[in-house]
Amino acid sequence: MKALEERLINIKTGIAKMSQIVVDMVHYNVKALVERDSNLAQKVIDLDEDVDQLDIEIDEQCLEILALYNPKAIDLRSIVTALRLIVDLERIGDHNVDIAKEIIKLNQIPPVKPYIDLPKMAEASAEMVKDAINAYFEKDTEKSLEIIKRDDFIDDLHQQIIRELLTYIAEDIRKTKGAISLMFITRSIERIADHATNLAELVYFMATGKIIRHIHIEDL
Known part of the structure; x- marks a missing residue:
């Protein structure tokens, strides 16, 4: 059993x-977006190789x-959980790569708007991932339920930002x-939060x- x-x-x-x-x-993506740093966005893309390698090893x-x-x-549940955790973590890495590629495109054109809610949304999603992994190590069911509830905040910000961006397009094509x-x-950030919920x-x-x-979370 010691070997196990x-x-x-x-x-x-x-x-x-992998989660870190x-x-x-x-x-890095938040900083690359706000500071218009394409080199940092490229670093995010490069890091995905490390995520993929850990996915295979685990x-x-x-x-x-x-x-x-x-x-x-x-x-047995720990092994099944680990196998499924790494699927979500690997997909979070993929979403980060998608974000980084869009940031590089954005940095080639004038900024659309000041970034306030978007970094807030991204940081909140990152905290959900971090806290979910902490709950995994602590086997903390109360914390896991609290994390699931936070997804509503991300969804609300997502809808708010989309409405705002549509307004910008209507005002200036x-x-x-x-x-x-x-x-x-x-x-992509909203999807990261969904994976954190998973x-x-x-x-x-x-x-x-x-x-x-x-x-439904209320039923628990």
Whole structure:
């Protein structure tokens, strides 16, 4: 059992590294957007290779445990959770790459508007990811439910920013290209929050064995 415990620790270490990278990617993207720093946006794109490599390594470790140790109960749920966590983390990395590519495009044209709500939305999404992984390590179901509730705040900001950008296009057709890029960025940030919600739901499953992705949060 000691060998199994060591392997489980290695998996958790990999998930911690993977989550830290994708959270850093969000922060870098915010700075690249606000400061119009295309080099920093390119750094985000380059970091995706590290995320993909960790995804492969953790996946292989989980499959080895399933093949060698036939884990039961909480150990089995931990492995299943890890396999699904890395899927969401890898997709968060992909969304960050999409954001970075749009930022590089935006930096080639005049700015559309001051960035206030968009960085706020991105940072809130990053915090959701970070807190979901902390809840994973702590097996904290209360924190996982609290994270799920935060998705409503992200959705509200998403709708608000889209309405504002549509207004900019209506007032000045020359801002259409930049506004569309910002819409893509806003949508990608909203998807990051959705994946953070998935992470929180997986934490709840790992700790309790209950699948809650189709259950209203109020019912819990």
